[in-house]
Amino acid sequence: MNLRPLRASLAALGILLLCACSPDKPIRIGFIGGLSDRVSDTGEAGRNGLILAVEQRNQVGGVRGRTLEILVQDDGQDPEKARRAIQTLVDARVDAVVGPFSSVVAAVAVPVISQAGILMLSPTVTSTEFAGKEDYLIRLNRTTRDNARDYAQRLYQRGQHRVAAAYDMRNGPYSVSWLNEFRSAYTAHGGQLVAAVPFISQADTGYGDIARQMLQSQPDGLLFIGGAIDVARLAQQAEKLAPNLPKSAAERASTELLLELGGRAMEGLLIAQAYNRDDRSDRYRRFHDAYVARFAQEPGFSAVLTYDGATVLWQAMERQEAGESLRDAVLRHGPYEGLQQSIQFDRYGDTSHKVYFTEVRGGHFVQVP
Template identity: 35%
Template sequence: MTKSALIMILASICLALGSSCSCDRDKAIKIGFIAGLTGKNSDLGVAGRDGVQLAVESINASGGIGGRMLSLVIRDDGSNPDAAALAVESLAKERVAAVVGPMGSSMAKAALPVAAKNGLVLVSPTSSSNELSGRDDNFFRVMEPNRLFAHHLAETCVKLKIMRVAAIYDLQNSTYTAEMFADFREEFLRRGGRITAEVSYDSARSPLFIPLVKKLGVDRADGVMVLANSVDAINIGQQVRKLSPRIPIISGACGIAQRDLVQQAGRSIDNIIFTLPVNGRSDKESYLLFKEKFAKRFGYEPTFASVLAYDAAQAVVAALRKNPEPSRLRETLRGIGTFPGLQGDILLDSYGDPHRKLFITRYFRGHEDVIE
């Protein structure tokens, strides 16, 4: 058998096998996404997913990164920390370049060790736990830590002369809720406020809300603080309104409702106050364009989670544009400084924490107002 014959045989076999198997080598850059897409906190995750989806579609429409398209690999953590860790493990196997998410602080905390083990970078749109800030790790985010929000809320309450606050919070995702409340209480008390009641519950046990709300003693308070997932927040809001039609409801960012739930919140949503890192009334051109595209693409108005998720995806894209090597992404992100956000440039410090302005948002008589 001559050498040429061997070459011919090998070439023919390769041709035959090549034609029989699908050679769909995916040259796209994979970006992972983790959020609670199901369950009571899914509105946050879905809004975030849609924001990232739009970012990826926009990047691809403009030619991708260095000619390579982006591919979004989505995982649902069901707002469960263990599921979030498994989701990161799964994305590492998929060889994603980076992960946008998780959205919840508890999930981010659980996912971080797995990400570090696999050399993956997490860029969370909405995780705000204090614990995750100021650390030299694989975690980056585009939302500021709870402490800042809590202090901002305490300051707002004092400004609005809400000096007596009754608080209710969910023990699920306590990394966010309990921490947020503790920071709020500290600052609020420091500013002369008073906590009239503190009620906690476990959303996993499907509790009845009216007894819990009654425990708050709404009539003795100037405002009710609700730190819960959006479904529960609306439900609690409804119960609060049964007892007091006008009392202000102070919510954490996670409590904000999506359009579907806003409809079902009815008048209870009136006088709900949030502190957000996003200005819902921004007239920034890039934000307005994003709003328009988002509404056209998904059929609803983008929430703050969509904006933050879009920004988180932009941080990853900016870093990959600077250095397309995924293994160097952590260093690239640490040295990126600023990157373009929908409402202006966002500065990331060397610990991967952002510095952006906060906005007080209030729903009042069917309108969403932004109070500085």
């Protein structure tokens, strides 16, 4: 008797049974952020926030019985590297992308991801260049216009009527947008932007020269627009040259690295936070304690916003209907309950977001009215 046909049939049946019994393939979440550049503190905190959200969701069965997995790509805050990174995620056919965390990378990534029809959810991109657009980018943060206007009002009310600014052109879409919005709002209040000094964030940046250029205009306040490393170095140089001059920094630098690197030069610095560091609610404390236990460090603003973004994704995936794109599901099924505030998107995938102004006092961010 020839057993080959029977064996072949049994083998085929075994494969079918294995496929029938195996769980659905995992949901693949792409991550793109700066993990090796000068703002890696923001990218790493965002990655950690996503890891925690995925691990917690998988512990309760994933989404519709499917587990979640992360594919991580480092953009290095470099356009060419970012282009390759986002294409890698597209080629891997991820179900959604979390990131990027800088506007300069978003400028490269959004056209690619929109052409592929894959949802991209950015926790931190704020440039007005990406607001009010019908594309596949969903933004968790407010815009540079919102932030810069709040700063303009606060600085003028604090008696700073002549401000000098320095801004990082390495993340030009963000910094230039922020500066222009600030200039417009500040002038409307009666203030004068007496200097705007551009620089490119890199290892050999001459921070002392930048500080001296800012001070030549005899301002009554200094404003730094850049990442934590740059703001810390600029503040240190300014402290040497004009120790009593008030300093402020755009919200992007509001990480623990700023305090670590800046030291005593940070005292009195005004900076906005994208979340309430003093929140004692059960919801936030559970996240905070789980994050510290998992990563042995405090969560930064990008970790909080990324965790909220993951919450949006899981809930939208649960409610997504047959034939409905994930983008449409996100826009249709809000509002979503974030760690500290409700999240509701408009037709363009934009949302409002509350901020909390702080001053550095005694090496800590202390919330101010």
